[in-house]
Amino acid sequence: MRIVPFYRKKKSYSDDKLLAEYLKIQDLDILGELYARYMHLVYGVCLKYFKNREKSQDAVIQIFEKLMVEIKRHEIRNFKSWLFVVTKNHCLMELRKAKPVKTILIASDEELAGFMEKEPELHPIDREQEEINEKALNDCIEKLKEEQKKCIRLFYFENKSYREISVALEIEEKKVKSFIQNAKRNLKICLER
């Protein structure tokens, strides 16, 4: 049995394991390791809301500090989704402080609990091949509006990137993304019937 030093092991531990380890021995370095895995995502989301690098960097640190407190208060099943909610809430709260416009928090504590239970459910079209009911899906796609239909087909069936689709259809990438989102929404409604 080779003795692998803990800091090496850390890299290959799952989130759950790391979290449990942290709760057990309270070593901040472990929490740091866990946070490091998702820090880029936290930063990215903050950038999206604040549109400011300085502010976003401060937020990343503040959220880490928040983690330390909150981690002990909740039972966290899925660290990543929980971190996402915490990040979003933090950003929204900060924005609310700056502009006293009504900003609704993404989730209350109870909803947070729900989030921590599982990953959000995937859209049928995003699921693994085997799960998809192909016929139903295709029928619904047919029912889509022209642009939405095209985007879906190109993206999912021909595996084209946004960039390629944008070039092919001569529309902005942003528009491509929004068509795809809308299409998915419509497909979901259709499939649930």
Next chain:
Amino acid sequence: MTHKKRHIKKEDFQRYLENQMTEAERNTFERELQKHPFEAEALEGMQQISPIELKNDLKELKTKLKPVKRKINYRFWAAAATFLLLISAGVMWFQLKDRSPVPEVAQSKSIQQQEEKVDSKMQAAEESLPETSAKENTEIRETAQPEQILLNTEKIKSPESESQINVSSDKKMLKAEKGGLGEQNPQIPDDEVIAGKAISLGDSTPLQGAAIVERGVKNRNESDLKGNSQLKVSATSDSSFVASYAGMENTEFYSDSDSAIVVGVEPKQVAMEEAVSARNVKGKSATGRNVSSVTKVKPDAEAQPRTGMDKFQKYIEENAILPEDYDDKRVVVKVKLKINSEGEITEIQNTNNVDSTLFKRAKDLIKQGPEWVPEFKNGENIESETDLKIVFKK
């Protein structure tokens, strides 16, 4: 499960943003993002800045987080330490507040063996109290806090040696000491030592800097932190001594050998001239004078049970039981007590008109309770009235 293959890595973001991916890779990445809202939103944010800025920012953040981890540990301990400090500071402040020199009771502090002697002196002084106290009382009352220092002095015959001077007046012991050491130093005439302890009357805290000075001679000693002072005096001298303290009138006294002298140093007041003039009177009456001024300050007090109001209330509470045949769970009886100057209860009135049985019970309770102390005002006991509330409970 092919999940692992499609798992988004940190580097993927960098590559996507720097356009280092093939179109096929882009599609995979983009489709993957559809499944992960966290990553999706993160990418949106990242696209606000340039890829290089992103790279550097993330590097910076990594280093920034390291001290934060340390800082958070410190913060907890710093907070705990500050909290403790505040608590102890608060406690100390309260202690100091209570110990400020406000004389409420003129208790003389004296060294144990001298207590009886001092007591007898005080009694003598108290008799001479009445006529003088009125004058002085009015004067003193006008000032905020008449500070009084009690100087206990005692003459000890001791040789000029380095041995520890024992502040006791045991004659036998002193003589023995004197005799023994006299052999060692036959030449040197025995000096006497006036040992004094200066304290503030209000709370018996020692006073530093109270001076004893031998009159007419350059001989002076000041009390130390503990209030102790020692003045060496030649045995042949018969001069008087002056005790003084900053801000107070000096008080002169003579030392009687082998006896304790209680000396009070009084606050400087113009009106105190009369009291001070007694300074020139020699002998014990002078000291008696001072002692009397020391003892005269007894505060005004309302009439109350000898054991104190709290104990009395407790006594009432325990014994005021409402008989079963009453409907209510509790009945309040209000009474007015008349107490004469001897402390005797001359009358108990039923002020809220409860029925006579219950009132009689209340009266009995009071009469069977502790004796009462009359009201003390302006130096004497007087008649007074007091209202009491007695709650009868089942």
